[in-house]
Amino acid sequence: MLEVRDLNVYRGATHVLKGVSFDVRQGQLAALIGANGAGKSTTLLTLSGLLRPRSGSATLRTDGAELDLTRLSSEKIVRAGLIHCPEGRQIFQSLSVAENLDMGAYTQRDRAEVCRTMEEVHTLFPILAERANVAAGSLSGGEQMMVAIGRALLAKPKMLLLDEPSLGLAPLVVETIFDVIQRLKSTGVTILLIEQNAAMALEIADAAHVMENGSIVLSGTGEELASNDRVRQSYLGVAA
Amino acid sequence: MSQYLFQQIINGLALGSLYALVAIGFSMIYGIVRLINFAHGDLVMIGAFSTLALVTAGVPWPLILVFVLAIGAIAGMTIETIVFRPIRGASQVTGFIATLAVSIAIQNSALMILSGQPRNFLFPAFMRQRVGFGGVNASLTDIAIIVLTLLLIGGLFLVVYRTRLGRAMRATAENLTAARLMGVAVNRTILAAFAIGSALAAVSGLFWGGKFGQIDPLLGFVPGLKAFVACVIGGVGSIGGAMLGGYILGLSEVLFVGLLPQEFSGYRDTFVFLLLIVILLIRPSGLFVRHTEERA
Ligand SMILES: Nc1ncnc2c1ncn2[C@@H]1O[C@H](COP(=O)(O)OP(=O)(O)OP(=O)(O)O)[C@@H](O)[C@H]1O
Ligand SMILES: [Mg+2]
DSSP, X not given: OEEEEEEEEEETTEEEXXXXXXXXXXXXXXXXXXXXXXXXXXXXXXXXXXXXXXXXXXXXXXXXXXXXXXXXXXXXXXXXXXXXXXXXXXXXXXXXXXXXXXXXXXXXXXXXHXXXXXXHHHHHOHHHHHTTTSBGGGSOHHHHHHHHHHHHHHTOOSEEEEEOTTTTOOHHHHHHHHHHHHHHHHTTXXXXXXXXXXXXXXXXXXXXXXXXXXXXXXXXXXXXXXXXXXXXXXXXXXXX | OOHHHHHHHHHXXXXXXXXXXXXXXXXXXXXXXXXXXXXXXXXXXXXXXXXXXXXXXXXXXHHHHHHHHHHHHHHHHHHIIIIITTTTTSOHHHHHHHHHHHHHHHHHHHHHXXXXXXXEOXXXXXXXXXXXXXXXXXXXXXXXXXXXXXXXXHHHHHHHHHSHHHHHHHHHHHOHHHHHHTTOOHHHHHHXXXXXXXXXXXXXXXXXXXXXXXXXXXXXXXXXXXXXXXXXXHOTTOHHHHHHHHHHHHHHHHHHHHHXXXXXXXXXXXXXXXXXXXXXXXXXXXXXXXXXGOOO
């Protein structure tokens, strides 16, 4: 579904992505793991059109259409069904919870369908229905993450990019969020997940890619990587 | 209430309406692109001279109001498209200097085309009569300015808080990157903010002419500056704050001149800036902005 080839991305003068290549197959849950500053978020920002690569390509295939993400506006990328739930949540603090969710549905024209999705989101996260009219900035971190994910779901993703959805959250909330991720996968949404919590990510991932210093250094199934010595040492905290 | 005090309050509210209309647009533009737009006041002048041209052409007044809104919107969008959009992402100082350049360009073109000679500007005779309510009376012009401004601001609030476009504008103002990730075409949203803000400034120019009876190509300077002050008083970036800041400024200016002995009236603008400094000392982020939503 997604084919990333030899992406080179600069941020300012820094060469951040140095020839990144990987694939995500339709319906897959792929994990992208790596240390701080490896370039994971940069990869997602490039896929959603917020950063432009110096060279390389990223091809999204959906419904028979083939789109080069490195040439599309972020608006067209969203309309094509590639939805990015960014690092640090980035919800609209001054807007109400309901308005945040409506912003997620910004490109959706079918009001009836939006209402249905809204109900689904409210079923997944009942707290969002309860606090619909509260300013999103006044919610707890966990609730804000639910707003961010709910907002992404209202965009009807075909492929979802999740950047560290569990960061800084209580274990119970992390579990809820991972449940939702798996449930989404079971409805056929393709997912690319960045996680600090590599153990949890590898457990649910079909495929995983390890990024170091701006390149993918290792790819495999979740199980393969979970048993790989190098991964165990660097990312799973297992002593050699 | 004494006729004198009543008249001062109506006068202050009318002046406050003019300031509020300009300040709201100033604040919207700052809110969405973080640009201190020094050319914003010149839209007031453009509105005033457009009105004069339309009156001369014999266009009926209700239509003039609509045309002036449209002219303001088009002028604002033009400036945004050809000057501000290309330098988006540059430093705030660059942006500020660009707005200064636009302002000077507009003023100089106006001086060349229209000459510096002030022109008389008259509302129709019936607008200039006074209307009484239970022992007190006020000028119909002032009342019309106050009522029309409230209607326009009401309409603006409907757009900003009740429509998809308004929601996208607020979202973009708060977090441009996140708005792009929602699929918002942010350039169009920013253009809409310029259009709305500039339309309101142009209408304020129509009112300005009617209230003061004379217009000249440099008349935009004072309202631009006062709008800036009103925004700082109310909290830059907040629409409601800019509106209230405008009214506070208009009322306190008029009451300052009206209630203190004659000798002080020359200190009117000194007073305005003293007020600004006092408010900044007490509430650095403005009177109506809670600290949590403080803007850069
Ligand atoms: N706005 C920026 N300008 C310049 N360099 C940046 C910018 N943002 C990030 N970088 C650099 O790019 C590199 C990769 O950053 P990126 O955010 O992609 O890492 P990451 O893998 O997501 O890390 P983390 O796990 O901390 O989120 C880092 O070295 C960082 O210093
Ligand atoms: Mg990151």
